[in-house]
Amino acid sequence: MKATEIDWDRFAEIIEKHAQKKWGLIPLLQEVQERFGYIPPETIGAVAEALDLYPSHVQGVITFYAGFSTEPRGKCVLKVCRGTACHVKGGKSILRVIKRDLDLEEGETSPDYQFTLETAACLGACFLAPAMMVDREYYGKLNPTKVTSVIGEYRKPEGDE
Numbered sequence: 001m002k003a004t005e006i007d008w009d010r011f012a013e014i015i016e017k018h019a020q021k022k023w024g025l026i027p028l029l030q031e032v033q034e035r036f037g038y039i040p041p042e043t044i045g046a047v048a049e050a051l052d053l054y055p056s057h058v059q060g061v062i063t064f065y066a067g068f069s070t071e072p073r074g075k076c077v078l079k080v081c082r083g084t085a086c087h088v089k090g091g092k093s094i095l096r097v098i099k100r101d102l103d104l105e106e107g108e109t110s111p112d113y114q115f116t117l118e119t120a121a122c123l124g125a126c127f128l129a130p131a132m133m134v135d136r137e138y139y140g141k142l143n144p145t146k147v148t149s150v151i152g153e154y155r156k157p158e159g160d161e
């Protein structure tokens, strides 16, 4: 399935699970994002209706939380730390290697929707500097060789569509 196709049946299941729950908005949005890799803008109206909210309220929450995105993102989201502890331990060259290996700039997603590259002010793991995350997994004490091998683990096998 392409990242831009919406499985509306699956979406309806998520809505049904969270509808009418007073504090359901964040868990609902998290589940939509986990399932689709992003929050398709065309689902915002239905989310608002299910929880009896204004679409502008839903949009506001999506904008407020950095973890939510209305743009299709890659299957693997790389977050590279730009914080001071990582910077002094060579974080800049780690970011350079990742950009080169993935042929992506910050904020970009690969055309096959396999990778999205992001940076963060601090990943809260300074003792691992220089550090990055792939989805929820931490990788620390990185060097160019290690980072290339981590990226290799997340590449799609040849011929896998």
Ligand code: FES
Pocket: 081, 082, 083, 084, 085, 086, 087, 121, 122, 123, 124, 125, 126, 127, 129, 130, 131
């Ligand atoms: S500065 Fe990089 S994890 Fe804190």
